[in-house]
Amino acid sequence: MKKILVATHARFAEGIVSSIDLILGKQENLHFINAYVDETPFNEKLEGFLNENVMDEDKLIIFTDIFGGSVNQTTLRYLTKENVFVISGVNLPVLLEVIMLGEDNVTEAKLKEIVNSSKDQIIFANDEMKKLNITQDDDFDL
Structure with a gap:
């Protein structure tokens, strides 16, 4: 079965999972861990x-927030297991796509493809507005 864990510093994990719940409804295979918000060490929360x-x-x-951050470093220890994949720099588009991915398609190649395509969702809107010749006064629907 496909399981997804979002683990981040503070309450970002809980927040992004809350956004998923709003968009798709509650996902039984989606979990989160808020790191460093209480006295329980993150590695203990993860192991539990x-x-x-x-x-x-x-x-x-x-999914983790920052590559090389303490949360990410802790999760990387589990990459020795064949069935574990870690993606850092979590954002809503990549998380949505992985959630909607069929269980048979959970492969390293497919996850790499999703990560690469999600990078296209990071857009400097100022430039896009200029390209489209849209000003603040325009009523537009992209």
Whole structure:
């Protein structure tokens, strides 16, 4: 079974999962861990989640906020397992696409493709508005 975990510093993980819930409804395979918001060390929260929620046959996709950050470094320890994938720099478009990905399509190649295509969703809107010749006074619907 496909399992998705969003783990970030503070409450970003909870917030982005809340956005997913609003857009798609509650997703049973989507979980989050807010790191450093209480006295429980993140590595203990992660280990507890893995022990309670992830079976050997599951495919686990972990999203983190900052590559090289403490949350990300802790999750990278689990890459020795064949069924674990870590994606850092989580954003709503990439998370939505992975959630909607069929279980049979959870492969390293497909996840790389999704990550690469999600980079196109990061847009400097000022330039896009200029390209489209749209001003603040225009009533527009992109």
